[in-house]
Amino acid sequence: MHELPFAKSIFHAVVTKAEANGATKVTRVVIEVGVLRDFVPEIVQKYWKYVTKGSMAEDSSIEMNEIPATVTCGDCQTVYEINVHDLVHTHCPQCGCQTGKMLTGRELRIVGIEIE
């Protein structure tokens, strides 16, 4: 459900960019999403179909690349990847401590679009 407003923002940005480049059609969109955003690819697809209907981006594909969540260890500054679905077992591989500061995992970017 929370993907819908983003699908609309992506659509808006994509169309603006495509028109600025003299395109008549958008065929493919690639986005990058941090895992903490908790975007479900199938749901993104569904909303993309819905928001692009009747537009220059109708029938375009949307590809979602996931960016893993990483933190900087609060003790030894080691950067390590965390499994957001198993946070309980997350600890620094270097010093074993369980504190950190979020580094990546909240991204939300349009990487590029393919136009005709």
Added chain:
Amino acid sequence: MKELKFIDLKQCILDDNGHVADEVRELARQKKFFLWNIMSSPGAGKTTFILDVIRRLKGEFRIGVIEGDIESTVDAQKMQALDVPTVQLRIGGDCHLDAAMIKKALENLPLDELNIVIIENIGNLVCPAEFDLGANLPSMLLSVPEGDDKALKYPLMFSVCKALIVTKIDCLPLFDFDMEALKINTRRLNDDLQIFPVSAKTGEGMDEFIAMLKQLIANNLQLL
């Protein structure tokens, strides 16, 4: 056959909201008010907590409220009963507030007279965390009955807040809520997060929270 062209964008989808949030930050700096965003699930106790904070700070600060509750204007009426300028946002079925709504709401508050503006966000632990509102203090309320494992289930929310208020601690004897487990779980992603256990019912912990808040406001508004 038409030519295919791939355009590199690297465009942040949240840029639009981010720019408006920056404008809100700048407005708060110019008009010298402290903007405080309070997020939680529905019923966690935002309104009760805000009313208690207002009663405690009224003598010293002039406070305004932006009320983002979905259903009705009940909460706004409670604020107005305390003589606090309040803007009720009409958000229909939206699940979050964004920076543009806050900017608009601020236009309807007497900013020259205010030191603090409190935002009661929409009850939801997912969407509100995704939008920067330009607040000096993004914070979250977690009530004891909701359980200590919420940091594991809503990591984004816990990672964007600077303060976590654990409320309804008067209910602790009734639940198996583990405060230590909560601390460990939040610090996995956000080791700067400050945690304040309080009860808006008994007043326990409120003095400590108010002391921190006053210090933060003083630092932000250079009142010291």
